[in-house]
Amino acid sequence: MSTTLKRVKCNAKQLNIITTLFNCKAVCKYIATKMANSKYEYVRHFEKHDSCLPNCWIIVRVDGKAFHRFADAHAFTKPNDVNGIKLMTRCAHNVMTEFTEMVLAYGQSDEYSFVFKKETQAYKRRESKLMTNVASLFASSYVFHWPEFFPNVKLLYPPSFDGRVVIYPSDQNLRDYLSWRQADCHINNLYNTAFWALVQEGGLSNKEAQTRLSGTFSSNKNEILFSEFGINYNQEPEILKKGTILLRKEIAEEVTITDHKTKEPKSVTKVRKKIEAVNCDLIGDTFWVEHPYLLNTVGTC
Numbered sequence: 001m002s003t004t005l006k007r008v009k010c011n012a013k014q015l016n017i018i019t020t021l022f023n024c025k026a027v028c029k030y031i032a033t034k035m036a037n038s039k040y041e042y043v044r045h046f047e048k049h050d051s052c053l054p055n056c057w058i059i060v061r062v063d064g065k066a067f068h069r070f071a072d073a074h075a076f077t078k079p080n081d082v083n084g085i086k087l088m089t090r091c092a093h094n095v096m097t098e099f100t101e102m103v104l105a106y107g108q109s110d111e112y113s114f115v116f117k118k119e120t121q122a123y124k125r126r127e128s129k130l131m132t133n134v135a136s137l138f139a140s141s142y143v144f145h146w147p148e149f150f151p152n153v154k155l156l157y158p159p160s161f162d163g164r165v166v167i168y169p170s171d172q173n174l175r176d177y178l179s180w181r182q183a184d185c186h187i188n189n190l191y192n193t194a195f196w197a198l199v200q201e202g203g204l205s206n207k208e209a210q211t212r213l214s215g216t217f218s219s220n221k222n223e224i225l226f227s228e229f230g231i232n233y234n235q236e237p238e239i240l241k242k243g244t245i246l247l248r249k250e251i252a253e254e255v256t257i258t259d260h261k262t263k264e265p266k267s268v269t270k271v272r273k274k275i276e277a278v279n280c281d282l283i284g285d286t287f288w289v290e291h292p293y294l295l296n297t298v299g300t301c
């Protein structure tokens with residue numbers, strides 16, 4: 001069936017209506033969609049299907065790009081800059097606030113790991129969506145909150161963070177992953193504390209300090225710190241030794257409401273979830289016994 005176009009006469013008012021209609025965004029979008037469907041639509045099928053396996057823990061880890069250089073450029077305190085650590089945790093707090101299906105986050109140095117509950121349907125569990133949204137929100141938060149933590153330091157260039165997704169099928173795998181990151185925190189922090197004590201207080205060059213620590217065990221580094229610099233490593237702040245865990249704690253609050261029958265004010269207990277930072281051991285069982293809801297996530301968050 002052929003369509004014939006007829007030239008029709010219309011007045012200025014009618015012309016105005018037609019012009020407005022065809023300039024309308026929705027109409028343009030409709031036409032564009034129709035065009036895409038007709039010929040170019042097939043390119044969509046080249047997209048990767050990247051849904052994470054069902055019923056598995058999804059971890060997104062972000063890590064600062066070349067933070068060795070970033071820390072130097074912004075004169076971070078060595079080996080640990082507490083403001084830098086607090087800024088990282090502020091960013092992680094933002095991420096957890098945005099992604100309500102995250103159970104907990106763990107951070108140390110320039111990295112943060114975020115754990116989505118096994119049942120999450122966020123972004124249809126699409127790996128690329130989860131990873132890029134978390135990493136970009138983390139990076140923009142870092143810049144956004146920078147002045148609160150470094151009011152007298154100019155941000156010299158935009159920092160960036162890489163992201164990766166790791167899937168763990170069992171609770172034990174998840175615990176082992178987090179234990180691995182916390183053990184890494186401890187190993188690096190002990191080394192860095194000893195290294196910078198030798199350099200800053202012991203007067204060694206970087207190379208000499210590196211040689212001195214080469215092949216040493218934890219006990220040797222503890223001994224160097226204690227006997228040469230009077231530092232008892234066990235008494236170093238937990239935030240440095242253990243890193244930071246962010247979790248949602250249930251907080252019971254007394255609130256006053258109006259009784260709908262008597263119209264009198266009455267006090268009731270309401271439970272709400274609050275994101276809290278703790279700096280404790282998560283390798284042993286105690287943490288998991290004290291927070292059983294973390295692994296039992298059905299119906300939570």
Ligand SMILES: Nc1nc2c(ncn2[C@@H]2O[C@H](COP(=O)(O)OP(=O)(O)OP(=O)(O)O)[C@@H](O)[C@H]2O)c(=O)[nH]1
Nearest residue numbers: 064065066067068071076077078079080081109110
């Ligand atoms: N001075 C100082 N440096 C820090 C602090 N936190 C992290 N860093 C630096 O950030 C680095 C993080 O390690 P990596 O992530 O392995 O190294 P990177 O330079 O970020 O390299 P890529 O992640 O591979 O891009 C550390 O080696 C330190 O140099 C801090 O509190 N103080």
Ligand SMILES: [Mg+2]
Nearest residue numbers: 063064065110
């Ligand atoms: Mg890094």
